[in-house]
Amino acid sequence: MTAVYKIIYLLIDIGxxxxxxxxxxxxxxxxxxxxxxxxIRIAIMLLPLxxxxxxxxxxxxxxxxxxxxxxxxxxxxxxxxxxxxxxxTLWNLFxxxxxxxxxxxxxIDSLFFESSFYNxxxxxxxxxxxxxxxxxxxxDFSKLRSDLLxxxxxxxxxxxxxxxxxxxxxxxxxTYLEFEKKINTQxxxxxxxxxxxxxxxxxxTSLDRHLxxxxxEKLNFQQELQLINMENYSTHIEELYREVKGFRHxxxxxxxxxxxxxxxxxxxxxxxxxNSVLKDTNQQFHNKKYDIGRLININNPxxxxxxxxxxxxxxxxxxxxxxxxxxxxxxxxxxLVDFITIVSILCDNAIEAALEVEKNxxxxxxxxxxxxxHLFIIENASKQETVxxxxxxxxxxxxKGEGRGIGLNNVLKIIDKYPNVSINTSSQNHKFCQVLEIxx
Numbered sequence: 154m155t156a157v158y159k160i161i162y163l164l165i166d167i168g169x170x171x172x173x174x175x176x177x178x179x180x181x182x183x184x185x186x187x188x189x190x191x192x193i194r195i196a197i198m199l200l201p202l203x204x205x206x207x208x209x210x211x212x213x214x215x216x217x218x219x220x221x222x223x224x225x226x227x228x229x230x231x232x233x234x235x236x237x238x239x240x241x242t243l244w245n246l247f248x249x250x251x252x253x254x255x256x257x258x259x260x261i262d263s264l265f266f267e268s269s270f271y272n273x274x275x276x277x278x279x280x281x282x283x284x285x286x287x288x289x290x291x292x293d294f295s296k297l298r299s300d301l302l303x304x305x306x307x308x309x310x311x312x313x314x315x316x317x318x319x320x321x322x323x324x325x326x327x328t329y330l331e332f333e334k335k336i337n338t339q340x341x342x343x344x345x346x347x348x349x350x351x352x353x354x355x356x357x358t359s360l361d362r363h364l365x366x367x368x369x370e371k372l373n374f375q376q377e378l379q380l381i382n383m384e385n386y387s388t389h390i391e392e393l394y395r396e397v398k399g400f401r402h403x404x405x406x407x408x409x410x411x412x413x414x415x416x417x418x419x420x421x422x423x424x425x426x427x428n429s430v431l432k433d434t435n436q437q438f439h440n441k442k443y444d445i446g447r448l449i450n451i452n453n454p455x456x457x458x459x460x461x462x463x464x465x466x467x468x469x470x471x472x473x474x475x476x477x478x479x480x481x482x483x484x485x486x487x488x489l490v491d492f493i494t495i496v497s498i499l500c501d502n503a504i505e506a507a508l509e510v511e512k513n514x515x516x517x518x519x520x521x522x523x524x525x526x527h528l529f530i531i532e533n534a535s536k537q538e539t540v541x542x543x544x545x546x547x548x549x550x551x552x553k554g555e556g557r558g559i560g561l562n563n564v565l566k567i568i569d570k571y572p573n574v575s576i577n578t579s580s581q582n583h584k585f586c587q588v589l590e591i592x593x
Contacts, residue, residue, distance in 0.1 A: 165273055167194045170213065170241065173280055174220055177240035177287065179295040181569060182224075190220055210325040217241045225298065231310045232297060238317040239294070239357075240283070246350055247286075248279040249324075253343050292361050296368070305363055313356045320349045447476045451520065452483040459493055460518065463500040467516050472507045477519035485527060486591040487574060491567045495576075496529060498564055499587055503533035506585060510534040529589040540580040 171190050175182060182190065197216050200208075208215075214237070221237030228236075252275065287293075297306070324345055327338040445464050451457045460476070467474045484492045500518070507514045519530040568574050573592040580586070 162270075162273060163198075165276075167191060167198070169276055169280065170194065170217060171220070173240045173244055173283070174217060174237075176280075176284055177243070178236050179293065180224060186224060189223060193219055193223070207326075207329060210329050211321065214238055214241055214321045228298060229302070231307060231314060232302075234314045234318075235294075235297075235310050238314065238321070242317045242320060242353065243283050243286070244279050245321075245324075246346065246353065247282045248275065249342070249346050250350065251275065251279060251282075253339075253346060290358075290361070292357065294360070294364070296364060303367075306360075309356065309360045309363065313353075313360065316349070316353055316356060320345070320353070324349075445476060447478045450478040450481050452481055453489070455489065455493055456484055456496065459497060460500075463497075463504065464518075467504050467507065470504070470508055471514070472504065473513075473515040475515070475517045477517075477521070480522060482520055482522055482527065486593055487571055491570070492591075495564050495567055495589060498561065499529075499531050499589070502561070503531050503585075506535055507533045509536040510583075525593045527591040527593070529591075530586065532584055532586040535580065535583050535585040538581075538583050540585055 168191075171182070171187070171194070174180065194216060197212050200212075217240065218234060218237035221233045225233055225236060297310075302310070324342060327342050327345070330336040331338045331342075445461060448457050448461055448464075451460070464474050464476060500516075503516050507516050514534045516534075517530075517532040519528070521528045521530070564576065568576060571591075575590050577588045577590065578586070
């Protein structure tokens with residue numbers, strides 16, 4: 154085999170685990186993370202270990218756990234181990250199932266795939282089957298990273314991790330005995346594959362079902378919350394309508410009084426009506442509470458419900474709120490759930506920051522169409538004259554204290570999925586502003 158072919162197979166051997174990790178765990182590597190992942194893989198492969206060392210047979214699962222720690226070191230240990238072992242365990246089960254049970258049906262011995270070329274083909278087939286399997290059954294465990302784990306989640310994950318760890322230790326030790334000590338263990342390995350296929354598939358099915366049940370509960374809760382918010386919004390609008398209707402009735406009487414005063418040329422009467430009522434009318438109808446009516450331009454009940462709830466929450470806390478939605482608009486360019494999640498995080502952060510300001514506390518919200526872009530802008534009063542913005546999106550970093558910046562980190566993770574979406578942050582003169590830009 155030429156040196157070029159050896160280099161190609163080496164790169165494939167390095168890249169396949171990283172590719173598998175990325176696809177199964179729905180993770181996009183940054184250029185820095187990808188470089189470090191390659192370097193760690195190369196470092197492990199360059200360790201002066203021959204196949205006679207036990208560590209040689211366990212190096213791949215150890216590498217995958219290190220890779221998981223590199224990407225998600227802020228997560229709990231149980232999740233780091235799960236995300237590291239899950240892709241490679243599923244791949245290994247498919248790989249060995251093909252080798253032990255499918256190839257013999259075609260008269261092909263598993264030793265046929267000991268050459269680098271044919272072994273690489275089998276690697277690709279196993280990875281393809283893993284991806285098709287996950288797509289077919291719609292397994293998606295990426296939600297575990299963004300939701301808080303409940304006790305049942307943790308128990309299932311602990312058990313699944315122990316199953317994966319024991320699988321690798323037992324199967325790889327049997328492989329070690331087969332190839333290094335010349336002890337025939339293939340029948341034992343075949344039994345192990347069958348048993349672990351049943352057990353492992355049962356565990357991940359149980360975890361997936363539990364996650365879907367939790368998601369359905371969350372959706373039901375969100376729907377109930379949306380209905381409550383819409384009812385509050387409707388009630389608030391009705392109160393404003395009654396207020397305007399009452400003023401209209403009074404206004405008619407005032408005009409009659411003014412007409413009589415004019416007819417009688419009673420200047421004192423006209424002056425009295427103006428000073429007692431009409432003088433402050435303009436100021437009354439410029440009250441910020443009437444801004445909520447501008448939500449009528451948002452053609453999405455969920456977003457309208459969320460913004461009305463945040464508007465009233467801020468108003469109840471004596472925060473001056475302005476809303477600008479100058480024309481009909483509805484969320485586009487992102488999944489609705491992602492857009493609403495970002496808007497909710499930004500509004501919550503703005504309210505929390507504005508509450509710390511003792512005087513002239515305010516929040517300004519705007520949702521605009523500008524050319525072929527949608528802009529969601531939120532500005533709030535800040536206790537600090539200037540907030541250091543570059544570090545705010547790191548996990549656990551916040552201007553409000555250590556460990557409270559998880560929301561903005563989640564915002565960036567969501568935005569990373571959309572090449573047409575960006576967020577700009579600025580801070581000066583006790584004002585903190587964030588602009589979410591969505592290009593159509």
